[in-house]
Amino acid sequence: MIERWNRDQVLALAPDASSRKAAQGVSSPGKWSGTGVTADALWGECKGSGSKPYRACVDLSEPAYRCSCPSRKFPCKHALGLLLLWSADGVPAAAEPADWVAEWLDQRRDRAARAVTRTAAAAGTAGAAETGPSGDPRRAEQREQRVAAGLSELERWLADQIRQGIAGSRRHDHWDDLARRLIDAQAPGVASSVSRLNAVLATDDWPARLLGEYALLHLLAVAHRRLPEVVRAAEAGADARPEAAPPRPPAAGLLRRVRERVGFPVTREEVLAGETVRDVWDVLGFRDEEQDRLTARRVWLRGRDTGRAALVLSFAPPGQALDASLVTGTAIDADLAFYPGSSPLRALVATRHDGVPAGPPPGSTLEQALEEVAGALAGDPWLDSWPVVVASVTPAGSPSWQLAGPSGGLALHPSAGTPWRLIAASGGHPLTVAAEWTPRGLRPLTTWDEEGRVIVL
Incomplete structure (x- = not known):
């Protein structure tokens, strides 16, 4: 049987705060009847405002949810309430699922089997994507030319911004025309990066951050323009590199990464x-x-x-x-x-x-985590986040909070504020913490208590 989730894990599934609150209101045993749980399914009937109770069930192996209520939220409050009841050990084990639950599970398995068949069939023709829509090399060449022209214009635009200064960038529509031109040039990845520059203006250090974003856009445009040259140089120098030198990113991998960032899709x-x-x-x-x-x-x-x-x-x-x-x-x-x-x-x-049973994943030191992030950035300089798991750390350093280890610390992201939940879980003792690395600091995700139970931060 799948290990029971705790309250934090269940509430983390809620689509919004109102769903979390409503779920707790329907999680009491008196609201439910006909409940049961097997190795891969959970079900029950919840008393509602109508004459018939709502039937809710959960496929625990995915998870996936179904409820007869009219809610458009997913999962709905009844599915979440049922999961909360289960997390509190309030659902009895059963040998077999109820008939209506078994029927739903069978339908899901049939759909999954058909999806596997479709994927296998589509994989046989996946190679055609490199030559463009419908395998037309002329259309692919036309797109290459448009992208090259759009990125060339981006380089000129960035040079103008640096020459004129960034004071005019305080207008929130400053990048709209550029983003539209990049979409017309069929470079949606770059266009998306440009359109998100508005968010930078909301930060106190926006001038430095904006210059950093401009530098990354320039690097991407130049990398795309020089890709053939870079690939040839990487392949030519692969054998000549001393054994002690750090490995370079594979040329083919660098090519795919740049093209993906520009907006060439991988299906x-x-x-x-x-x-x-x-x-x-x-x-x-x-x-x-x-x-x-x-x-x-x-x-x-x-x-x-x-x-x-x-x-x-x-x-x-x-x-x-x-x-x-x-x-x-x-x-x-x-x-x-x-x-x-x-x-x-x-x-x-x-x-x-x-x-498989859950529990704290193996953690690394802060130094090892930074080395891993540095290696990832060497292969993808445009990377803006990376998951790390660090062991033996404690929250410290108010008001500028960080995760501190035996030989130093890593700052938390400004959005983390005062990490009260992490502080309470630690109580001054070292923890294993999973976090999302970003250039502005770590975003704590989860930690684990002394018994190995997860705490969602």
Whole structure:
């Protein structure tokens, strides 16, 4: 049977604060009847305002949810309330799921099997994506020319900004025309980066941050223009490099990373058709953010044996449900397929295997975490976040908070404020903490208590 989640893990699944509050209101045993739990399913009937109770069930192996209530939130308050009841050991074990639950589980398995078949069929033609839509090399060449022209214009625009000064950048519509021209040039990745520059103006140190963002945009434009030259130089110098020299990012990986940042897509089918990495992956936590009129969810994973970091991204329009299949604090035995690049991070869950017990993942020292981040930045200078797990650290340094270890500390992100929950969990004692590294500091995600139970920060 899957290990029971605790209250923090359940509430972290809620789509918003009102759902968390409503779920706690329907989590008492008196609200429920016909409850049961098996190795992979949880179900029950919740008394509502109508004559018939709402039927809620959860596929614990994903997780996935179903409820007969009319709510458009996902998961709804009834599914969350049922999970809270289960987390408090208030649901009896059952030998078999109820008939209506078994029917739903069978339907899900059938849909999953059909999806695997479709993916396998699509993977056979994934290579055509490199030649452009419908495999037309002329259209691919036209796009290459448009992108090159758009990035050349970006270089000139950035040079003008530095020559004229950045005082005029205080207008929030300063980058709108440039972003539209980059979209017309079929470079959506760069356009997205430009459109997000508005957020920089809200910070106290906006001049320094804006110059840093301009530098990264310039680096991307120049890297794309010089890619053929860089690839040739990397391949020519691979054999001549002394053995003691640090390894350079593979030329092919650098090529894919730059093109991905510019906006050349890598299809899901291409990724799933590549090699996979099997490991027990600890789900460290997630963060939601608004991105290009969508809500993006970043879920951070880390492999116990390989030590690899992974990022699973999902998107949804505002108000619609995001993927909640990866539960903070759990661990999954799974095959992950990574997007290509010189510092592979983003991944897709290709295949899940049997569940595994959760617990604190192995942690590293602060120095080891920084070395890992430095290696990732060497392969992808535009990287803005990376998951780390650090052991034997305590929150310290009020009012400028940091995670302190035996030989130093790493500052927390300004948005962390005073990390009261982390301070309470620590009580002055060292902890293992999972966090998201960013150029502005660490965003704490989770920690674990003395009994190995996860605490969502």
